[in-house]
Structure formats: structure tokens, C-alpha cells
Amino acid sequence: MSAPMLSSGPTARRPVLCAVLLVGWLLWAVSAWWASPRPVDATWLDRDLAAGRVVGWERAQGWIDDGVFLGGLAQARTDRQGTMIVWTTPAGQTRAVDLAADGTGPGSPLDRYTARLTAIRAPGGDPGAPARVLSVAVPGLAVAVGLAWLVALVSGAPPRHGTRWFWFWLGLLPPFGLGVLAWLYVECWRPPTGRVDRHSGLLGLAWGFAVGLVLSVLTIGLRSALGGNVVPGG
Structure with missing residues (x-):
């Protein structure tokens, strides 16, 4: 462009x-x-959870970046079995952590984070007004x-x-x-x-x-x- x-x-x-x-x-x-997805480590998820900065979240597997070439934003490829957790903050930022290397079975970090997030709100839903804008x-x-x-x-x-x-x-x-x-x-x-x-x-x-x-x-x-x-x- x-x-x-x-x-x-x-x-x-x-x-x-x-x-x-x-x-x-x-x-x-x-x-x-500001709005582009940020690949971070699990420390960021811990901080945002502790501070109540998780507005929306979902499990995903990779990204759909068809619109990036034209100036758009990459979108998470939603997958309930995905190893990546993607969440949005009240300020409209999107962050993601891929926990594939830590395993996916019961008791794994992926399983524990999913349970903590589900206790706050269901996956998907409203990502927040700033993110929508x-x-x-x-x-x-x-x-x-x-x-x-x-x-x-x-x-x-x-x-x-x-x-x-x-x-x-x-x-x-x-x-x-x-x-x-x-x-x-x-x-x-x-x-x-x-x-x-x-x-x-x-x-x-x-x-x-x-x-x-x-x-x-x-x-x-x-x-x-x-x-x-x-x-x-x-």
C-alpha cells in the first residue's frame, strides 16, 4: 500500500x-x-488474568491472514482443540500464547488456563468495544x-x-x-x-x-x- x-x-x-x-x-x-495480534509468553496471560484485563478469549490454531496484504489484521483460526489461547484486553489489544510445547492432556498448562478463563467467561463472545472499533x-x-x-x-x-x-x-x-x-x-x-x-x-x-x-x-x-x-x- x-x-x-x-x-x-x-x-x-x-x-x-x-x-x-x-x-x-x-x-x-x-x-x-496497536491492534495487531501479539505473540507473547504465558507470563502475559498470568498478568492479564490477575489484573482482570481479559475481555474475551478463545482457543485457536494458527492465523487467518488473508486481509493483511490489504492493510487488515490477522484473525485467529478458532479451534476448540487448538493449542493457542488468544485473548483481548480492555484497550483493544490482542495477545496470544501457544502452549503446544507444554502438552495438551489433563493437568497441562493449556488445560489449566482454559479452566481459569472459562471460570471468568465463556470462550468467544464480545471482544470488547475498542477491539471491535x-x-x-x-x-x-x-x-x-x-x-x-x-x-x-x-x-x-x-x-x-x-x-x-x-x-x-x-x-x-x-x-x-x-x-x-x-x-x-x-x-x-x-x-x-x-x-x-x-x-x-x-x-x-x-x-x-x-x-x-x-x-x-x-x-x-x-x-x-x-x-x-x-x-x-x-
Whole structure:
């Protein structure tokens, strides 16, 4: 998801479009970071249970991430026999712990946590108002920023650096739509040099694939180093 070039109207409109896209991207990125599922250890579940911060919960097995590419959130794949416990907090965050390594029989940590959670409330049910709002707001903001980008890309003047297809492919750059920031810097804020680079769509596709792969590996590394609560993701 990204944001290319401005319209062919007056130059004065350009800062407005850049500002709108930046604000939209920031709102989406912060909301997506906050609401994305956080893989944590059982200590987090103990803390949330002790503090009464479990609004809703369910057993699950893996994630359904079909909508993540378009800016949505991964959803737990509900399974009553699943080894993963997923719960939501009053602030709208989703956390998950996978207890497969600790066994699944009677008396196992999975069995004990399930009993404790069931004593509080039945599995499933209402995840809480903040979680409901975020589940709609995150993909909604992603669509709004994406549509603004498409309108600007199709109807605007040609970019100074790269073709429309070049920015289209870079605009799909994950994670968190970093292609938006790349375009904002290159086309909006970097001082004009007088040079016009017509990078092709094929080059944009190659760059998008290569940089996306590097960023995905980097995200996994950061999640391992900093923990799932800081670097969320299903």
C-alpha cells in the first residue's frame, strides 16, 4: 500500500495531498500496530488474568491472514482443540500464547488456563468495544489511503522519479505500507534536482520484492529480539 504522485492541478495542491496522505498513513500505521495480534509468553496471560484485563478469549490454531496484504489484521483460526489461547484486553489489544510445547492432556498448562478463563467467561463472545472499533478502523484507513494513492497515481502528473508502474509496485511494499513514506520523501520533500529518472515498472517490481523480503526477515529478527509485544504480528 502506498501513495504516489500529485494531480496535474496547481502546484499549491501538492503539499495538501502530501499532508493528507501522511496523516492518513500515520493513523493507519499506529492503529495497525496497536491492534495487531501479539505473540507473547504465558507470563502475559498470568498478568492479564490477575489484573482482570481479559475481555474475551478463545482457543485457536494458527492465523487467518488473508486481509493483511490489504492493510487488515490477522484473525485467529478458532479451534476448540487448538493449542493457542488468544485473548483481548480492555484497550483493544490482542495477545496470544501457544502452549503446544507444554502438552495438551489433563493437568497441562493449556488445560489449566482454559479452566481459569472459562471460570471468568465463556470462550468467544464480545471482544470488547475498542477491539471491535479497531477491527473496522484499521482496514478502513488502509482502504482510504490506498484509494487516495490510486487517484493520485492515475490522474496526477507523472512522477519525477520512476513511472507510475514503478511507484505502483513499490507502493505495495510491506510491512506497514512503507512505500507511502518512500514516495512522500522522494516526490514531496526531497529537493528537486532537475533530473528526471524514468525507472520502469519492472524495476519497481524487482525492488518491491527484494526490499519486501529483507524487511520481512528484519521484522522476524526484531520480533525475536524485542518480543511480540513490541513487534506484533500473527
